[in-house]
Amino acid sequence: MGKNFSEGQFKAVQHLCQFYSTVLADEAQCVIYNEYQLSLVRKMSDKVMEGKVLETISQLYLSLGTERAYRSALDYTKRSLGIFIDLQAKEREAQAWLQAGKIYYILRQNELVGLYIQAAQNAAICTQDxxxxxxxxxxxxxxxxxxxxxxxxxxxxxxxxxxxxxxxTKNSTAELRLVNKLVELLLHLQAYEECLRYAQASLMLSVHLGNHLNERLAYHRLAVIHHHLGQCELTEHFFLKALSLCPSPLQFDEEAIYYVKVYLILGDITFSDLKDPFDAAGYYNLALAAAMDLGNKKAQLKIYTRLAIIFHNFLVDREMSLFFYQKARTFATELNIRRINLSPDQYMRATWTSAKKVM
Structure with a gap:
């Protein structure tokens, strides 16, 4: 009778754990009922279930985000680790070692992170999977x-x-995910030559998998990398490829924002690096069209000012320069900006700073 009292009560506690985890999210109640579930599992002598519940409680404490909670999470992880070692459950053992290493990283106990990660890898290798x-x-x-x-x-x-x-293992999806992470990391580390190799791999994999969104991202990242390497023609080429994959007409504000940003970069690069004010004006006009769609007054002010400078100082078209200057003054008044500088020196500084920022 006692045994029967403990599937029906155990099932009820399981349902309460699920309820406070997904239906009415309450981490404190979830911990309480999982702790109670743990005590019931021990009475049932179910070591596999005990290890799983210990893992769940560890994750709950980890999500609380305090140092005390992290240390509690570590304690429960180590307890689950002991069970999985006893059961010779190598996959779960490997995951528990890794979880402990992650918690040590959060606690900044760096000397232990590597040891636990290595133990996780050793356990995984034992599976020969x-x-x-x-x-x-x-x-x-x-x-x-x-x-x-x-x-x-x-x-x-x-x-x-x-x-x-x-x-x-010919896992192309995992391969794409990994090369994307490498591109992001190597960009962050400014290792541009090595980064270029993985960005090219990302593009090839995206095309192979028919992943159009990632293909567009790969073209964008190739443009950024080539810009850092000082290869302006390739920068322009890859930005235009990225833009060509954007939907037309634009469906979301985020897409229009991207158009504004990239056409501004192209205008800056074309003028500052390729020394072509005419083509630069063309790119700025495309950026302006997207900014007008967005109703972004600050962007329109910036673009009208740059167009006014180009036509005033470089294309020497006084009529167009005056038109763009008056447009810029209108937005400057609305945005309470007192002065617009039309000097070429100011233009060069603005475009160079802008190009560096967006990279």
């Missing part, structure tokens, strides 16, 4: 990639360990 190994290597890199410091430590996990396994 290349997919699990790849997942563990990527997850190890994610600890640093998603963190606030030592992000560069993610690179060898992605580049040297996870990516070769993704290629070996």
């Amino acid at each position: 290349p997919n699990l190994e790849m997942e563990l290597f990527e997850a190890s890199g994610d600890i640093f990639f998603n963190g606030d410091w030592e992000r560069e430590k993610a690179v060898p996990f992605y580049r040297d360990k996870a990516l070769p396994l993704a290629i070996k």
Whole structure:
């Protein structure tokens, strides 16, 4: 009778855990009922379930975001780790080692992070499952990639360990995900030559997989990388390729914002680096059209000012210069900006600063 009293009560507690986790989210109540579930599981001598519940409680404490909660999460993770080692459940053991390493990273106990990550990898290798190994290597890199410091430590996990396994197992989706992470990291680290290699791989994989959104992103990143490498013609080429993949007509404000941003960059590059004020004016007019669609007054003021400067100082068209200057003055008045400088020196500084900012 006692045993029967503990499927029906256990099931009820499971439902309460689920209720406070998904229906009426309440982390404190969720912890309480999971703790109670843990005590029931122990009475049932179900070690696999006990390990799973310990993992759940650890995640709940981790989500609370305080140092005390992190230490509680670590305690529960280590308890689950002990159970999975006893059960020789290598996959779950590997995940528990990695979870402990992640918590040590959050607690900034750096000397222990590497030890726990290495133990996770050793356990994963024991399974002789290349997919699990790849997942563990990527997850190890994610600890640093998603963190606030030592992000560069993610690179060898992605580049040297996870990516070769993704290629070996012909997992193109994972390969694309990993090269994208490498591009972002290497851009952040200003390793542009190496970054270029993975950006090109991202483009090829995107085309192969028919992933048009990522294809557009790959073209954008190639443009940014070439700009950092001082290759202006290639920068222009790849930005135009990225723009060509944008939907037409534009469906969302975010797309129009992207048009404004990229056409401004193209105008700045064409004028400052390629020394072509006529083409620069063409790009600024395209940026202006998108800014007008958005109703973005600050962007329109910036673009009208640049057009006024170009026509005043470089294309020497007084009529057009006056037209754009008057438009700029209208927006300056609305935005309570007192002075517009039409000097070429000011223009050069503005375009160079703008081009650097958006990169």
